[in-house]
Amino acid sequence: MRIDVLTLFPEMFHSPLGHSILRRAQQQDIVEIVLSNIREFAADSYRKVDDKPYGGGPGMVLMPQPVFDAFDNVRTRHPDPGRAILLTPQGQPLTQEKVIDLSREKRLILIAGRYEGFDERIRIGLDAEPVSIGDYVLSGGELPAMVLIDAVVRLLDGALGDGDSAADDSFSKGLLEYPHYTRPEEFRGMKVPEILLSGDHGKIAQWRKEQSIERTKKWRPDLWQKRQSQPDPKTENEP
Ligand code: 6GU
Secondary structure: OEEEEEEOOHHHHHHHHOOHHHHHHHHOOOOEEEEEEHHHHOOOOOOOOEEOOOOOOOOOEEOHHHHHHHHHHHHOOOOOOOEEEEEEEEEEEOOHHHHHHHHOOOEEEEEEOOOOEEOHHHHHHOOOEEEEOOOOOOOOOHHHHHHHHHHHHOOOOOOOOOOOOOOOOOOOOOOOOOOOOOOOOEEOOEEOOHHHHOOOHHHHHHHHHHHHHHHHHHHOHHHHHHHHHOOOOOOOOOO
């Protein structure tokens, strides 16, 4: 997969992209991530990329021209035209379902905005899909773009280590993941549940399933309701 990111702050991406799974996935050519600085496409000598909103109001608005020019510059550098995503708090929620869908693309072009907002013609003219990472406001689209990249890249073939798997992830079956324990068997008076030491894999699987259900009901009643009202045919008949 190729991921282009159009941003005013490419340096913000260096640390997250330079560590752990994202670093390894790039080294192994599972993903190519290309950062473009929107400011380099500013037309004037002040490198201006924002201006006051028509109609008045607070803050500044990202101008269309530098973003369109940055977009045109990267678009032809890869055979696949790509799926354009606009990171904005007004976007559709980034769910695991959406992440799985995005992970099937050959190319994504992410546009991370700043300021009070971006000129609406960016979304319309570039046919960019608005995506949000949750119902709270961040100061720019960079952190959301990094969140999206991490969530997508870990699903690409070969990105996770041999022992790891995305199959048991929280949300992958509409439930939160079960609790984990490692050594020691007792820590500050808290014991590892007996069943996990039993070696009975059937019972352990059953216990984990129950735990997943319990914590989903307790911590994410919204997810539990959704699962009850629309059973997933793939998981319906599981224990
Ligand atoms: Cl994608 N952008 C900003 N600025 N804030 C957000 C967001 C995106 N998603 C949640 N909050």
